[in-house]
Amino acid sequence: MNTFRGVHDMGGLPAGEVVASEHDFALWEKRVDALMVLLSRKNLLTVDELRRNIESLGADAYDKMSYYERWIYAITQTLIQRGVVSIDELGRRIAEVQARDDGGN
Amino acid sequence: MSEHHHHDESVPHRHPLRADQDDTLTYWRAMEIAVRELLIDKEITTADEVRREVEAMDNRTPAHGGRVIARAWSDPDFRKLLLEDGNAACEAMGLERGLYKLVAVENTDKVHNVVVCTLCSCYPRFLLGLPPDWYKSRNYRSRVISDPRAVLGEFGTVVGDDAVVRVHDSTADMRYLVVPKRPSGTEGFSESKLAELVTRDAMIGVSFARQP
Amino acid sequence: MAETEAIAALFKAGDCVRVREAYPIGHVRTPYYIRGKSGVIERLCGAYPNPEELAYARPGLPRQPLYRVRFRQTDVWQGYRGKGDDTVDIEIYQHWLQAQ
Incomplete structure (x- = not known):
């Protein structure tokens, strides 16, 4: 291949039958969406930064992650790139959130 | 929101289609x-602001789009406005104007329009x-x-050879x-009765409006 | 500010254009499948900050004219299974277009 094609740039590629799938969005998914809208309104993120970070996921991750998993990944990447959130505080806070979960499942 | 039934053995476990x-x-x-x-710690947002944004999102439903379509079917001047300046038409109905420019495309006997975003998921969320x-x-x-005609077929939508299929990326x-x-057969219907016939999928273009 | 900084529009509705055939990396809103294809300007949509710059938190100015360009499906896809006059309309920024 002497061209570059992004994993997201899929128009015209072979794919399967369209299944009319949908689900009621979970609260956490809506919150991810809300964070994107709020950060964009506060000029801390552009939709194109969100997209660029999603597009930089490897092909495997792009297809395996759910839609809002890709979004929270990309929102967080943008916040790190802009210096709004540091990697250190992010890592510590994720660990704290996981420790708080009583592991009831 | 967080009711768990893990310990209630009388409730049979169902297998959801999606975790x-x-x-x-x-x-x-x-x-x-x-x-x-x-x-929130950094005072960039508040829990309340996030909650209000989720509520605003819950209030945006295809019913908004349905009202716009029903008005366009009923009022030729409004139809003209919608096709020329979609955002102004929404505003005229007291709806959100939307952050993006709205392009309304009309299905006729000669043209069938269908919308996609091949690169991501762009969609008229406010409507x-x-x-x-x-x-x-x-x-x-x-x-x-x-291959739009095949995909439309998978939605049960058959567009005849006398109409052009126009995909919008x-x-x-x-x-x-x-x-x-x-x-057909909706002559004299009120706007609210017409709006009930307008489905989300018809406004994306993968299906037709409901027959009464 | 942003409102004043726009590049002049080079094309008008009805003009024949060709999409540049280029394959950079980065955030690009010109789909792969349409590069190198020829179509007709359907309308000028206005001028918008360049998303290729916005993606890196830069202002994307001056704003780029944005067009809706109409392509015949049979010109885009080999062996297109449909009618000869089926079309695809795509928004394309001016810097990706050249006169045909």
Whole structure:
């Protein structure tokens, strides 16, 4: 291949039958969406930064992650790139959130 | 919100089609909580602001789009405005103007329009709410652009050879609303009765409006 | 500010254009499948900050004219299974277009 094609740039590629799938969005998914809208309104993120970070996921991750998993990944990447959130505080806070979960499942 | 029934053996376990991620603290869900908390700690947002945004999102449903279409079917001047300046038409109905420019495209006996975003998931959210999973799926995004009549067929929508199929790839700063054909036998229907015939899928262009 | 900084529009509705055939990395809103294809300007949509710059938190100015360009499906896809006059309309920024 002497061209570059992004994993997201899929128009015209072979794919399967369209299944009319949908689900009621979970609260956490809506919150991810809300964070994107709020950060964009506060000029801390552009939709194109969100997209660029999603597009930089490897092909495997792009297809395996759910839609809002890709979004929270990309929102967080943008916040790190802009210096709004540091990697250190992010890592510590994720660990704290996981420790708080009583592991009831 | 967080009622758990793990210990209630009398409730048979059902197998949901899709894992209920509200009940399981996945890595990505933990990240959402962590990021939201950090943004609140830094006073960039508040819990209340996030909640209000979620509520606003819940209030955006295809019923908004349905009202717009029903008005366009009933009022020729409004139809003209909608096709010329979609945002002004929404505003004239007391709806959100929308952040993006709205392009309304009309289905007729000669033209059938259908919308996709091959690169991501662009969608007129202020009129239709959040896009359904299939709209964001690899299968839809890959194929409706190059083989639209086959994909329409998978939705049970057959467009005859006497009509042109026009796919709109929503790649940039426009958002698209399909104005479906008004169903036959609806002469004299009120706007609210007409609005009930307008489905979300008809406004994306993968199906026709409901027959009464 | 942003409102004043726009590049002049080079094309008008009805003009024949060709999409540049280029394959950079980065955030690009010109789909792969349409590069190198020829179509007709359907309308000028206005001028918008360049998303290729916005993606890196830069202002994307001056704003780029954005067009809706209409392509015949049979010109885009080999062996297109449909009618000869089926079309695809795509928003494309001016810097990706050249006169045909």
